[in-house]
Amino acid sequence: MLEKLKNTFKNLWFRDPNEEVIYIDELTMRVRAGILLIIPIYMVFTLVDVVFGPTWSVVANTTTIDTYETDWDDNIIYQVEAVKRVFDYTFQTWLLSYALLEMLLGMFVITARFSPTVLIASLLTMGKERVWKPIVPKRFAWGLGFSFISVCIVFFNPDYFAIKINGVLGTGIPTDYNYIPYWLPLNLVWMCVLMMWLESVLGFCVGCKIHAGLVKIGWIEEACEACNDIDWDEIRRKKQQRLNEKDKE
Template sequence: MPANRTFGNIVEVFRKLWFLDPRSDTLFINDIAVRIRAGLLLIIPLYMGFTLYEAIYGSHWIVTGNAIKDTFDTDFDGHTLYSVEAIRRTLDYSKQTMLLCFALFEMLSGMFAFTARFSPTVLISSFLAKGRAPVWKPLTPKRFAWSIGASFISVCLVFFNPEVFAGWVNWALAHEVLPTTQNYLPKWIPLVLVWVCVGFMWMETVLGFCVGCKVHSLLVKVGLMRDECEACNNLTWNAKA
């Protein structure tokens, strides 16, 4: 009997994932699984934050020689000048780009019942949340929050691949609007966005506080968005059940 029950739980997770009913017109998701997923994905902005810090503030030179020689000369400020063998560091962001593409896929795939089935973190978090009582929340505010995360990721992708994005823009406009030989995006923008993302995901994981959902609720109240945040209106889940 326990084996049959376990198999039934596995089948149910594959069928529903973190949704109350994936076939419903209004989708609701298990907030416990959402918080677990945020914890799984938190490693990505943390890694990107340290990568950006190293890229922006780290040394751009690598000393290749075995000795640093004193030239017995000074500059105009009285600093002693030394002779070294060094090369200019070339940074390769292919791994970071692939990781950011995966994070962008995760942000977008969770927004819909069909695409969520292709998300590894949705599946893992749904399994991990199976043993706890679900907390159902409407999907619409989460979609808004994840769209904010997707925009942050897109900015970081542009920072790591400025020549690719510039090539697309220049091709689309048939004019050289963006330079292809230098990074035109200010360095502080992706660095700030990454650590803001870390803060948002930490609050989601540890505190259960969704900043994007609160912004969505505010926009609904002022009339800029039509979708109603049912969780903010104290929806009675006992009555729904």
């Protein structure tokens, strides 16, 4: 038991941190995805409340007065003292910033040692049968998560980023309203929930599949186990050979 614990702290979810091509344990990665799934689920509730929740709040201990008038749907109109809801996204911003940091920490051997979720997931799967997968497609998947999280952070703090961009670039981005449409972060959060659920529960990595597809069509030139480790040097050699044959003709 002590030896397993020692190896876990030494290697975490890596097969061998000193390998040229880094492999990580699939089971540990799925457990980590399950832990981080809490964050997008919380953001779903936040964004649903922001987008579809009430805009105004009636002030407590005030009198409601019947105006004896109705609207177009024959609903009675009452006069009340109300205030417009103001949302404070401080907690959501810090939580998303942590999620952003987690996406970055997991990408490399050195930084992964500073990730609480990598350590917790590694301890939870200690002694389990390992399924080794290359880290490169996972990095692509985490990169997608990084971009989704970044959009949500900007959505929660549009004035801050607009002021910073205007100060640096001299642009005129408005600072008095949210220039990111509400449907964009809401859909991105739902996508995060779906993708992380598929990963943690079914072991299906959507980002890895996208990565494999991009490698196959040549948009990304790097190792891909799902693509049978395409040899780009051999592909370039054959392409050059065909070009040389055409020139001879």
